[in-house]
Amino acid sequence: MASKIVPGNIDGTFPKAGQDNSSQGFRDNFSAINTNFTEAVTEIEALQTNKANLDASSDFADNEVTRAKFKDTSETIYAHGTTGGAIALNHGNGHYQTITSNASMTLSFTNWPTTGTLGRIVLDITFALVAHTITIPSAVIVSGGVAGGDGSSDTITCPTSGRYLYEFLTPDGGTTILMNQLGNNYN
Secondary structure, three states: OOOOOOHHHOOOOOOOOOOOOOHHHHHHHHHHHHHHHHHHHHHHHHHHHHOOOOOOOOOOOOOOOOOOOOOOOOOOEEEEEEEEEEEEEEHHHOOEEEEEEEEEEEEEEEOOOOOOOOEEEEEEEEEOOOOOEEEOOOOEEEOOOOOOOOOOOOEEEOOOOEEEEEEEEEOOOOOOEEEEEEEEOOO
């Protein structure tokens, strides 16, 4: 952001000592000072509004951050709790989401990022019973390594009760969702 503050509009040599100074010179200087202060307020408020915060959350509004180097970061965990039935995996809730099943569930997805950016959700499910299945939307393409996925239906059946990790990725805003199993039966 280029500054609109123009210090050169103020005559730093005015008023001249030991001589009669015109009132127009005073008015011109005061006007230039007022304009610069007004612009300074606008620019400072814009910086305060649009800065990245160290002590609060920052919303970058889908603007790209480049050449960043991260260290000691974490991801948000969103716990759906013990549940079954219709479950919406909202990308806005975070990249790591957990469920403990108390019935079969039907997954849906919301808030994926736009086409040309990669959206990712890791789903950590603890299946209480083998009878609890996952029904996925038809947009989901299941990799060959998903235990209990047969590739011909939209239902995933876990081979044993326990904890399973699934990864869902989409490069096109949810039109196509790729499903991969990261691990199974973490007991």
